[in-house]
Amino acid sequence: MSEPLIQVRNLVNRFDSHTVHDGVELTVFEHEILGIVGGSGSGKSVLLRTMLGLHTPTSGEVLVFGEDIACRDSGKLSHCQHRWGVLFQGGALFSGLTVLENVMAPILEHTDISNSFVEELARLKLTMVGLAEEGFDKFPSELSGGMVKRAALARALAIEPRVVFLDEPTSGLDPISAADFDQLILYLRDHLRLTVVMISHDMDSLLTICDRLAVIVDKRIIADTTEVITRHPHPWIRAYFGGVRGRAALGAA
Amino acid sequence: MENTNAPSCDLDTFSASGQETAIETEYYFFAVDAESGRFGLKGDWTIGTISKLEGVIEELELKKMPINSFEFHCGGLQRFDLSGAWLLYRTAERLRAAGFETSFSGFRAEHLQFIDDVLNIEKPHKSREKPVPALVQAWRILQAYGVDMLNEISMRYLWFLSISARLVATVLDPRRFRLISTARHIHDVGIKAIGIVAMMAFLVALVLGFQGQNQLVQFGAQIYTIDLVSISVLREMGGLLTAILVAGRSGSAFAAEIGVMQLNEEVDAMQTMGIDPYETLIIPRMTALLICLPLLTFIADIAGLIGIFLLATVTLDIPGNLVVERFLALEPMDHFMVGMIKAPFFALVIGMIGTYRGYYVASSADAVGRNTTNAVVESIFLVMVVDALFSIIFTKLGI
Numbered sequence: 150m151s152e153p154l155i156q157v158r159n160l161v162n163r164f165d166s167h168t169v170h171d172g173v174e175l176t177v178f179e180h181e182i183l184g185i186v187g188g189s190g191s192g193k194s195v196l197l198r199t200m201l202g203l204h205t206p207t208s209g210e211v212l213v214f215g216e217d218i219a220c221r222d223s224g225k226l227s228h229c230q231h232r233w234g235v236l237f238q239g240g241a242l243f244s245g246l247t248v249l250e251n252v253m254a255p256i257l258e259h260t261d262i263s264n265s266f267v268e269e270l271a272r273l274k275l276t277m278v279g280l281a282e283e284g285f286d287k288f289p290s291e292l293s294g295g296m297v298k299r300a301a302l303a304r305a306l307a308i309e310p311r312v313v314f315l316d317e318p319t320s321g322l323d324p325i326s327a328a329d330f331d332q333l334i335l336y337l338r339d340h341l342r343l344t345v346v347m348i349s350h351d352m353d354s355l356l357t358i359c360d361r362l363a364v365i366v367d368k369r370i371i372a373d374t375t376e377v378i379t380r381h382p383h384p385w386i387r388a389y390f391g392g393v394r395g396r397a398a399l400g401a402a
Numbered sequence: 403m404e405n406t407n408a409p410s411c412d413l414d415t416f417s418a419s420g421q422e423t424a425i426e427t428e429y430y431f432f433a434v435d436a437e438s439g440r441f442g443l444k445g446d447w448t449i450g451t452i453s454k455l456e457g458v459i460e461e462l463e464l465k466k467m468p469i470n471s472f473e474f475h476c477g478g479l480q481r482f483d484l485s486g487a488w489l490l491y492r493t494a495e496r497l498r499a500a501g502f503e504t505s506f507s508g509f510r511a512e513h514l515q516f517i518d519d520v521l522n523i524e525k526p527h528k529s530r531e532k533p534v535p536a537l538v539q540a541w542r543i544l545q546a547y548g549v550d551m552l553n554e555i556s557m558r559y560l561w562f563l564s565i566s567a568r569l570v571a572t573v574l575d576p577r578r579f580r581l582i583s584t585a586r587h588i589h590d591v592g593i594k595a596i597g598i599v600a601m602m603a604f605l606v607a608l609v610l611g612f613q614g615q616n617q618l619v620q621f622g623a624q625i626y627t628i629d630l631v632s633i634s635v636l637r638e639m640g641g642l643l644t645a646i647l648v649a650g651r652s653g654s655a656f657a658a659e660i661g662v663m664q665l666n667e668e669v670d671a672m673q674t675m676g677i678d679p680y681e682t683l684i685i686p687r688m689t690a691l692l693i694c695l696p697l698l699t700f701i702a703d704i705a706g707l708i709g710i711f712l713l714a715t716v717t718l719d720i721p722g723n724l725v726v727e728r729f730l731a732l733e734p735m736d737h738f739m740v741g742m743i744k745a746p747f748f749a750l751v752i753g754m755i756g757t758y759r760g761y762y763v764a765s766s767a768d769a770v771g772r773n774t775t776n777a778v779v780e781s782i783f784l785v786m787v788v789d790a791l792f793s794i795i796f797t798k799l800g801i
Contacts, residue, residue, distance in 0.1 A: 231450075244766040261453040269492070270449075270485050277484075277519070290766040309449045309483040340519050341484060 152179045154312060154344050155200060160209035160219075162195050169195050171368035173209070177312075182338055182345040184355045184375075186389065187365030193348045196365070197316060200346070201235060202226045214311075231259055234305030238316040240297040242289035248275065248300045249285040255307045274303040278333060295326045299333075306337070313337075315347035319354050327351060331358050352390075364389075425462070429455055431478075432462060439469050443476035447486030456489060471503035479509070487516035561758045568680050569688060583686040591652045591687075592694030596701055598651075599644050603702035606639055607631055607709030615718065628714055628728050635706035636737035641699045642789055645748035648695060649781040653756035656687055657777035660760025661770040669761075684761070688753040695749035696742060703738060740801060744792050748785050755781040 155177035162170040169192035177183050187193045198204040200211055202218045211218050214232060216225040242251050252271035256262060262270070275285060278299045289297060298318060305313050318334065319327035331354045338345050349355055355362065356375060363372035366385045371378070379390045425432045429451060431442035447455070474494065494504045509517065534542075572579050614630040660683055663669055672679045707729075714725045759777035763769050 245768045256449065260449060262449075263453075263456060266452075266456050266489075270488060273484070273488050288766065309485055340516075 153177065154179050154214065155346070156210070156212040157196075157200065158210040158212070160196075160199065160211065161207045162192060162199065162204075163207045168368060170206070170209075170365075173365075173368075173370050175363055175370050175372060177344060177346055179311075179344055180338070180342060181360040182334065182347065182358050183372075184359035184362045185346065185348045185365070186350075186355065186362055188385070191365040192368075193365060194316070197314060197346075197348060201233075201314060202229070231308060232311050234308070234310035234313040236298070236301050236305045236313065236315045236318055238320065240289065240301040242297060242301055242304065244289050247286050247288055248280070248292070251289070251300060252304045252307050255304065259308050271303070271307065274306050275300065277337075278303045278306070279329075294321045295323075295330075298322065298330065302333070306341070309341070310343070312344045312346065315345065315349075317348055317350065319349065319351045324353070327354060328357075330354075334358055434469060437469055438471045438473060440473045440475060442478060443474065443490070444478040444480075446481040447479060447489065448481050448483045449485040452485055452489050470501070471505070472497055474504065474506045475508045476506075477508040482516055484516055484519060487519065491517065557762070558754070558758060561761075562754055565680070565684060565688065565754060565757070568685055572681070572685050572689075578681055579689075580682055580686050583682065584689050587687050587690030588694055590655070591648065591690045592697060595648065595651055595694070595698060599647055599698045599702050600705040602643055602647060603635065603640055603705040604709040606643060607635055607706035608713055610634060610639070611710050611713040612717075615713075624718055625720065625728065627718065628710060628720075628725060629732060631710040631713075632707060632729055632732060632734065633737050635710070636703055636734060636741050638741065638789070640702040640706055641741045641744050641748065642785070644698045644702045645695065645745070645752065645785045646782055648691070648698065648749075649752045649756075649785060650778055652691065653752045653781045654774045654778045656753070656756030657759040657763075657774045658770060660684075660757060661763035661773055664761060664763050665767070665770065684757045687757060688750075691749040691753040692746055695752075696745040699742060699745040703741065736801065740792075740796060744789065747788050747792075751784045751788055752781045755784060 153176045155175070157173055157175040160170050160173040160175075161168070173196065175196075185193050185196065195204060199206050199219070200213065202211075202213075202221050205221050206219055209219060213229050216228055218225050218229060242248070243254065246254065249268065249271050252274055253264075253267050256267045256270060257264070260267075272285065276282075280296060280299050280303065284292065284296055284300070289300070292300065298321075302313075302315075302318070305315075315334070319330050322330060334345060334347075334354075335358050337343055347354075347359070356379070359375050361372060361374050362378040363370045364378060364381075364383075364386055366383055371381065371383065371386070373381070378386065381387070424434075427444075429443070429445050429447065431440075431444060433440045433442075445451070472494075474490065494506075497504055506517070611627055611631045615624050615627045618624045618626050618630070660669075663683070669679045669683070672682065711722070711725055714720045715722050720728075756777045759773040759780070763773050
């Protein structure tokens with residue numbers, strides 16, 4: 150928990166005259182689950198895209214594994230691309246490939262492992278995220294929402310990343326599947342020694358699995374442990390967690 | 403880096419035991435003595451390094467060793483991940499299956515976690531299906547192919563019927579006709595295509611004229627170049643080439659537009675709002691094609707005739723009035739009508755296939771691309787078929 154894996158320093162993002170981020174500071178420590186929270190349009194996705202090198206910020210530094218990727222230098226980026234995995238909101242599975250091929254794709258791209266062994270690894274990962282054997286040869290269009298998320302998570306884990314970024318991992322899932330997915334994320338964090346950065350609106354998953362929360366308010370980030378953030382005096386944060394705290398209190402009583 | 407000495411310590415103990423075989427590489431150390439084999443893991447066993455390992459382990463031919471137990475020792479193991487654990491597990495499992503005893507030693511807690519994971523996960527194995535005889539397989543493929551084809555043909559036939567019925571219904575009840583949408587499609591399908599259609603017909607007439615003239619001049623019959631080109635342009639080339647061009651331009655556009663709307667669930671949205679997607683999407687496109695294709699054919703005919711007129715007067719040195727006289731002697735109106743009467747049928751074929759391919763797109767992005775391509779290929783093919791049918795009919799009728 151001590152070593153910072155990702156550091157965002159004084160990040161500014163401006164689109165024309167519209168400022169999204171104005172001096173964002175964020176540190177992600179090894180082996181933690183960090184939840185990013187914010188209102189619609191507060192720039193959660195822009196922050197994530199900046200951390201992934203998909204977006205060039207107006208100014209500021211983004212250090213991932215100690216490399217500044219804010220300038221989107223392709224050498225530095227490829228150094229990182231071997232070591233992170235991303236679960237996009239809609240899954241972003243390649244529609245022309247089967248589920249199994251989707252998971253095999255990044256391994257085949259980054260290593261020289263033989264095809265048959267790559268297939269075994271892909272099967273292992275798919276089994277690990279809880280997909281049934283019958284689903285392996287299906288195309289993404291034939292899967293349910295929950296299966297798409299799981300398959301996409303298996304693909305994100307394919308090259309044994311140190312960090313996974315999850316964009317709304319439980320959105321669109323029913324509460325039971327969402328809770329299962331939360332447990333899966335916890336399990337993977339503990340067992341694969343992962344660091345997890347997730348954007349979520351799902352109160353239950355934020356409060357049950359996140360070690361720390363980073364809230365985007367007033368174009369900056371307030372980050373602290375989940376415990377502290379839920380009691381933070383900022384009006385937006387109070388409004389956001391207000392209902393939940395009541396619920397949590399009820400649950401405790 | 404404090405680990406770098408660990409493997410060499412192990413190696414010392416190995417070598418002291420007086421084994422018969424010993425191999426050492428960057429990633430493992432392997433030693434065999436009288437009754438057991440020791441396999442020492444070294445360095446990194448991660449997804450980045452196992453490509454160098456998986457083959458080597460096969461090559462060691464562990465199964466042929468004259469011993470009955472293996473010990474996996476990993477005092478020297480540094481980085482380890484799930485993929486490495488799987489390779490280790492698989493190797494041990496194969497040895498066990500071959501009747502060896504296996505044991506593990508020297509793992510650190512963080513390594514064991516991965517081993518535990520691999521052991522806990524229900525093992526994914528390729529499901530082996532019984533091999534089917536080649537003949538049976540071939541028959542199944544043929545059967546599936548045949549059923550597929552029949553299915554596709556009947557689907558198109560039904561689509562053709564329902565669209566025809568809607569077209570008739572729209573004629574009977576003009577209030578349901580979408581004028582603005584139709585106008586937009588007329589602009590896209592017709593007006594924007596005028597330039598390219600005219601240009602193409604003009605050039606084709608020139609090319610035909612040059613080739614024809616080269617052959618006919620051998621018999622001193624170069625005057626017949628005029629007959630050759632104007633009849634073929636009016637009867638066949640004008641209509642056919644226009645139809646092919648429109649199939650490429652608009653048939654593909656229809657398939658792509660409607661396909662993307664279908665993927666976006668826009669068509670479903672329309673239906674839930676009580677808006678008839680046939681009325682709003684299909685009929686305006688069909689109407690636009692039915693109006694534009696004959697007009698474009700007419701423009702192609704004119705452009706082709708201008709082409710042959712220029713060719714005759716410039717390269718054949720035939721005076722203009724003589725060319726016109728020769729042309730009129732061919733009774734061009736008959737040929738023109740033969741060409742024109744086919745245009746609406748071509749329009750029907752192109753519109754049907756384009757909209758059908760868009761409407762029944764499977765739910766994935768690459769299906770849109772595939773369907774768009776197929777829409778063009780299929781509609782050009784069917785245009786040819788229709789043209790051939792008309793040729794037979796006209797020959798029978800003696801026109």
